[in-house]
Amino acid sequence: MSQTVQLPNVCDFMTRHLVDVFDTMLAMPAVLVPQAALPRFGERVTGSVGFAGDNVTGAVYLHLSAEFANRVAAVMLGLPPEEILGEHDVNDVVGEATNMLTGGLKSWLCDAGSSCAVSTPAIIRGAFAVEAMPDVAREFLVFESGTERVIVEIHIKLN
Amino acid sequence: MATKILSVDDSRTIRMIVGRTFKPYDCQICEAGNGEEGLAAAAREKPDLIILDVTMPVMDGVTMLGKLKEDPALKTIPVIMLTAESGRENVLQIAKLGVRDYLVKPFKEEQLIEKASRIVTLQKKPAA
Numbered sequence: 001m002s003q004t005v006q007l008p009n010v011c012d013f014m015t016r017h018l019v020d021v022f023d024t025m026l027a028m029p030a031v032l033v034p035q036a037a038l039p040r041f042g043e044r045v046t047g048s049v050g051f052a053g054d055n056v057t058g059a060v061y062l063h064l065s066a067e068f069a070n071r072v073a074a075v076m077l078g079l080p081p082e083e084i085l086g087e088h089d090v091n092d093v094v095g096e097a098t099n100m101l102t103g104g105l106k107s108w109l110c111d112a113g114s115s116c117a118v119s120t121p122a123i124i125r126g127a128f129a130v131e132a133m134p135d136v137a138r139e140f141l142v143f144e145s146g147t148e149r150v151i152v153e154i155h156i157k158l159n
Numbered sequence: 160m161a162t163k164i165l166s167v168d169d170s171r172t173i174r175m176i177v178g179r180t181f182k183p184y185d186c187q188i189c190e191a192g193n194g195e196e197g198l199a200a201a202a203r204e205k206p207d208l209i210i211l212d213v214t215m216p217v218m219d220g221v222t223m224l225g226k227l228k229e230d231p232a233l234k235t236i237p238v239i240m241l242t243a244e245s246g247r248e249n250v251l252q253i254a255k256l257g258v259r260d261y262l263v264k265p266f267k268e269e270q271l272i273e274k275a276s277r278i279v280t281l282q283k284k285p286a287a
Contacts, residue, residue, distance in 0.1 A: 020265060021265045024265035024266065024267055025265045073172075076172055076176070077172060077175050077176075078175070078176075078179045089171070089172075092170055092171050092172045093172045095170070096170045096172045096173060099170075099214075099243050099264075100264045100265050102243070103214075103242070103243025103244045103245075103264065104243065104245065106244050106246065107244045107245045107246030107249060108246070109246075110244075110246035110247070110248050110249070111246050111247055111248075115248065118214070118244075120169075120214065120216060
C-alpha cells in the first residue's frame with residue numbers, strides 16, 4: 001500500500017489530478033488557491049459522481065459557473081471558445097470531466113486498499129448549495145483557471 | 160480503403176474526441192452509445208479496431224468485450240479499452256480480458272494515435 005486514506009492525502013491527490021485533467025483534456029492551467037473563499041457563481045453547472053465500497057463512501061462534485069462550463073465544453077469538443085452550446089453538450093462534458101476526476105480517485109483508493117465502485121455522472125444546474133450528511137468529512141478545493149474559478153467538493157466517509 | 164474504427168462510449172464528448180483524433184487520417188468512424196449497441200455495430204460494420212469505454216449504462220465495456228470474444232465472427236477484432244481508472248486492480252482485470260491495449264482518461268489525442276497505429280495502419284489524408 002503506497003498511500004494512506006486520510007482526507008489531506010485525498011485532497012493532495014485530487015489537486016494533482018484536477019490539474020492533470022485540465023492540462024490534458026483542455027490545455028488549460030488550473031492552480032489551487034489555498035484557503036480561498038468559496039466563489040459565488042450564481043448560475044452554476046455541477047457534475048457529481050458517487051463512490052462506495054466496504055471501507056469508504058462519498059462523492060465528488062465539480063462546480064463551474066455556467067459561463068465557464070460552456071467555455072470548457074467548447075474547448076473539449078474542439079469548437080471555438082465563443083461557441084454557445086446546448087445544455088446537453090455542456091452537461092455531457094462536465095459529467096465526463098467529473099467522471100475522470102472520480103475515476104482517478106477510485107484508482108487511488110483501490111491502490112490504498114479501499115476498493116470501491118463509482119456511479120455514472122449526474123448533473124445539477126442552478127443556484128444551490130450541497131449539504132453533507134452527518135459524519136461525512138467535506139473539503140472544498142478552489143482552483144483558478146485564468147480568470148475563472150473551479151471548485152472541487154469532496155465528501156468522504158471512512159468506515 | 161479507409162480504416163474502420165468503432166467508438167463505443169456513452170459520452171458524446173469522448174466519441175467526438177475520438178472522431179476528431181482520427182480526422183486527419185483516412186479513417187471511417189462509427190459510433191455506439193453502450194455495449195449492446197456496440198455489439199450490433201461491430202457485427203454490422205466489421206471494424207478494424209474498436210475503442211471501447213469500460214463504464215457504460217445498459218451494457219458495460221467489460222461485458223461487451225466478453226461477448227465479442229465469444230463470437231467467432233468478431234473475436235479477432237482488436238480492442239483498445241478506455242478507462243478513467245488507472246488502479247492496479249483495474250489494469251490487471253482489463254489485461255486478463257484479452258484487449259490489445261488500454262488508455263487511461265484523461266488522455267492526449269496523440270496517445271490514442273500512437274496506440275492505434277501499433278494495431279492498424281493509419282494513412283494521413285492528403286492535404287486539401
